[in-house]
Amino acid sequence: MTIRTRNQKQPDNRHFVAATLHNWCSRFALTHLSLWERVGDRKHCIWAFPQQDYIAKLPKAADCVSVADHFLLVFDTEKTAVFRDYLQQCRTFLPVCFEAALALEKRSVEEKLWLGLSGEVLNDVDDSFYTKLLDTLITGLPGAEAGLLLLNNERTSKLVIESGIGFDHEYYQRIQLSSDESLAGTAFSKQELLVYNTKTALQQAMASLSPKNRDYLIQAAQWKRMPSTALAFPIINNQQSFGVVVLFGFSDGSCFSPEIVDTLQNVLNYISLLYGRYKNQREAKKTKRELDITYRALRTEHSQLRKTLDLYNILTALSRNNKGINEIMSAMYSTAxxxxxxxxxxxxxxxxxxxxxxxxxxxxxxxxxxxxxxxxxxxxxxxxxxxxxxxxxxxxxxxxxxxxxxxxxxxxxxxxxxxxxxxxxxxxxxxxxSMKRQAVEQTKRQLFGDIFDQVLSNTFNENMLQQAKNLDLNEKDLYTVLICEYTHAATPGIQEQFASEACMKWLEQALKEVTIKGLVAHRRGAIVAFLSFPSDAEKRTIDSKLTRFSTRINQFPGAIKVGIGRLEEGFIRINQSYNDARQCIRLLKKKKSGKVYRFSSGGIDHLLMNHDPDELKLFVEDHLGLLLEYDARKHKELLKTLLVYLEHNRNLQKTTEALMIHHNTLYYRINQIEAILSVKLSHSEDWMNLAMACRIYQFLQG
The missing domain is CATH 3.30.450.40 (GAF domain)
Known part of the structure; x- marks a missing residue:
C-alpha cells in the first residue's frame, strides 16, 4: 500500500507480517529490511525495519529480492546467502502472505473511512462539516498528507476554498479557480476522480494554474513547495457538481495505490449523499432560523402594535378629557x-x-x-x-x-x-x-393687549372690565408696567419671525421663576407686560421679587432693553407706570449699558429726563464752562480729575489710586480747579453745585 500518513502508526492488521519481518531481522542479523510495492512505474515502501523514519529511496548498498511481480524485499546483512536461500524456500507462500496483509489493510482503510464518514461527519450539520469531512479523508486514506475542499461560487462561477488542512488560511482564501483550471477544475468540470502519482503528470495537470494562484498555493502549503502526488474528486448532488476535494502527498515516495482509488470510488456516492444531506439540513436550519426571526419579528410587531394601540387609547382619552401635557408625559413614561x-x-x-x-x-x-x-x-x-x-x-x-x-x-x-x-x-x-395651549395663550395676550390699549387711551366700559376680570386682573392689586425692546438677534437659534414670541415666552418663564403674576403681549412695536402684586403685599417683598427678576433678565442670552415703571394701585391707573417704563428705556439707550432699568432705582436721572435739555446745558456751562475751556486749550484732564474726585466723595486715597497719581499731584490739580472756577470745594454750596453740574454733564454725555 502507501506510506504512512501524518506520522500515524501502521494498522493493527499488519501485525502478523510485521512479526514475521521482525523475526527475520533477529534470525538473520538484518541491519536493514524493507518491503516495497510496485505501482505502475513507481515503488513505495510498505514496511521498514528496524523502525525508523521513512526511507524515501532504496539503499544503494542493500540487496534486493523480488517476491512475485510487484513485491520487492530490500535487506542488508552479512548472511546474504543464507537469507536468500531461506527466501527461496518461502517463495510460494510469501506473495500470498503479503497479498493477504494488503487486503486486510484495504479492508481496514475502508472500515476506518466508513466509520469516520458515518460517525462524526454524518452527525455534523454546523460550519465545521467541510473541515471534518476533509480531516476524515486525510486520516483514513494512506498517502494523503494535506487537502483542500473547494466549492463553486454561483455568483462568480469560481471555485473557492472552503476548508484546508496542511495549508495556511491566510493565503489559500485568496485562491479562486475557474471551472477548468488545474486538476481541481478538471475534476469539477468532468465529474471524474483523477489520480496523479508522478510529478510529471501532476505538473502537467497543474500547468493551467494561474501564476497568482500557484504562488498562493505554495505560500499556503506548510511544505512551501508543490506536492508530489495528488488525488481529486468532485462532490456531486443531483448530477450537478457543487465542489471538489483535492488530496495531496508531499513526500517523495508518496503514492495513491489502485486499492486506495478503489476504496475511494466506493464511498464517493456516499460523500455526495452526505453533502446533499448537509446542504438540506443547512437549508432547513436556515429556514428555521428565518422562521424564528420572522416569528420574533411578528411577536415584536404585535407587541408594538398593542403598546401603540394602548398608548393611543390613553392619549385619546386624555385629550378628550382636556388633560394637559403633564398627563401625556406620564403616559409616555409609563410606556417607554x-x-x-x-x-x-x-x-x-x-x-x-x-x-x-x-x-x-x-x-x-x-x-x-x-x-x-x-x-x-x-x-x-x-x-x-x-x-x-x-x-x-x-x-x-x-x-x-x-x-x-x-x-x-x-x-x-x-x-x-x-x-x-x-x-x-x-x-x-x-x-x-401645545398648539391648543398656545392658542389659549394667544387669546389671552390678545385680550390683554386690547385692555392695555384701552387703559392707555382712558377708554373704559363694562365689557373691558369684565374681560379684565376674566384675565384675573384685580382692580385693587398693585401693578407695574414692563416694556421690552428687542432685536431679532436677541434670540439666537430662533427664526426671525418667532423672535417676539420667543422673548415673550422667556419673560413669562422668568416671571414664573420669581413667582410674579404677569400678563405679556406685543403692543406698539414692543413687548409690554402687567406685573401684579396683592394689595396687602409688603413693599420689601415686592422689591425683593423685582430685584430677582431684574437679575434674571440680565441673564437673557441676547440684546434686549427692559424698563420697569413704578407701582400703581389698580390696573386702570397704570398710564404713569407705562410712561415711567418708557423713560427707563430711554435711559438705558442713553447709558448704552445694561439690560434692565427700574424706575424706582433711577434716582436723579428721572428728574433730568423731564427737564429742558437747553437749561441743563446752560447749567453745565455756568458751573463747568471755564474748566472745559481750559482743558480744551491746555490739553489737560482737570475735569476728569474732578469727576473721579466727586465719584469717590472727596476721598483722597481712592482718588489717587483710581487716577494712579501722587497725592501732591492731586492737591495741585484741586487747587487749579478751584482757581479756574473760583470755588472752594470745602464749601458745601460750591460742592453741591459742582456735583450737580458734573452729574448733568455725565447725563448729557450719555
Missing part, C-alpha cells in the same frame, strides 16, 4: 420607561418624567449638528452623550414648524426602535396639546 423632558423652542422645560439632576441638555444644544438637522428635516436624531448613553431628540411640530423638543436619555444597549416609535408617535399629541 426612560427619562423624558419636553422643552419649548427656547429650551425651557415644560414637563418631565423620570429625570434627575444629571439629565440636562449639553451645552450649545441648538448648535449641535443633530439638533440643527432635527429642526431642518423635522425628524428624530440621536446625540451621543457617553459611550453607552444617547440623547434621543424628537422635534415637536405644530403649524408646520418646530415648537419644541421631546428629549429622552436612553441606553443604547437596552432601548429599542419600538420605544422610539412610541415616543415619536406621542410627540404628535404633544404638538397638538
Amino acid at each position: 420607561h426612560t427619562p423624558i423632558v419636553y422643552y419649548d423652542e427656547l429650551l425651557f422645560p415644560i414637563a418631565s418624567c423620570g429625570t434627575s439632576e444629571q439629565h440636562v441638555l449639553p451645552d450649545h444644544f441648538l448648535k449641535t449638528r443633530e439638533a440643527r438637522y432635527s429642526v431642518r428635516v423635522k425628524k428624530w436624531q440621536l446625540l451621543k452623550l457617553t459611550e453607552d448613553e444617547l440623547l434621543l431628540i424628537i422635534p415637536v411640530v405644530g403649524a408646520e414648524r418646530v415648537i419644541g423638543f421631546l428629549c429622552a436619555w436612553i441606553n443604547k444597549n437596552t432601548f429599542n426602535d419600538s420605544d422610539r416609535t412610541l415616543l415619536e408617535y406621542s410627540a404628535s399629541f404633544l404638538g397638538l396639546e
